[in-house]
Amino acid sequence: MEKSDLSMAENNSPDFRDALRRAAALCSRQEQCTGQIREKLRSWNVEPALAERVIGSLQEEKFLDDRRYARFYVRDKFKLNRWGKIKITAMLRQKGIAEDLIREELDQINDEDYVQTCADLIQSKAATLHETNQFNRKGKLFRYAASRGFESDLIHRILS
Numbered sequence: 001m002e003k004s005d006l007s008m009a010e011n012n013s014p015d016f017r018d019a020l021r022r023a024a025a026l027c028s029r030q031e032q033c034t035g036q037i038r039e040k041l042r043s044w045n046v047e048p049a050l051a052e053r054v055i056g057s058l059q060e061e062k063f064l065d066d067r068r069y070a071r072f073y074v075r076d077k078f079k080l081n082r083w084g085k086i087k088i089t090a091m092l093r094q095k096g097i098a099e100d101l102i103r104e105e106l107d108q109i110n111d112e113d114y115v116q117t118c119a120d121l122i123q124s125k126a127a128t129l130h131e132t133n134q135f136n137r138k139g140k141l142f143r144y145a146a147s148r149g150f151e152s153d154l155i156h157r158i159l160s
Helices: 003-011 014-029 034-043 048-060 066-079 085-094 099-106 111-128 134-147 152-159
Strands: none
Touching: 014 034, 014 048, 034 048, 066 085, 066 099, 085 099, 111 134, 111 152, 134 152
C-alpha cells in the first residue's frame, strides 16, 4: 500500500469518521477554536495522531477557524460582557489562540468605544457604591474596572 492509500484508509476508519462527525456537530452548533476541539477529542479518548487529522479535516472544511473564533470572541466579550483587552487576551491565550491573531482582532475595537465602555462601567459601579471616603471609593472603582480587564492607565484617566 502506498502512503496516500494508507492515509485514505485511515481517514475512512470508523474511529476517524465517528470523531469527525462528533467534532463537526460541535462546531456547527457553536463557534469553537482548535484548542477546545483538541481537548474535547482528548476527553473522548481519541488518539493524538487521529485527533490531529480530525482537526486538519475540520479546518479544511471551514468548520474550524481560529481567526474567525477570535473575531467573534473579541466582539462578543467586549460588546456583551464589557470586558477589557487584558481579560480578553488572557482568555484567548488560555484557549491556545495565537498572539498575532489576538492582537489583530483586539485592534478592531474602536478606541472611542473602548474608552466609553470603561467609563460607563465605572459610572454604573459608582452608582451602587455606598463608600463616602473618596480614596476608598476610587480604590474600589479601580479594582472593579481592573477586574474587568481594562488597563490601569485608562482607569486612572477616567477616575481623575
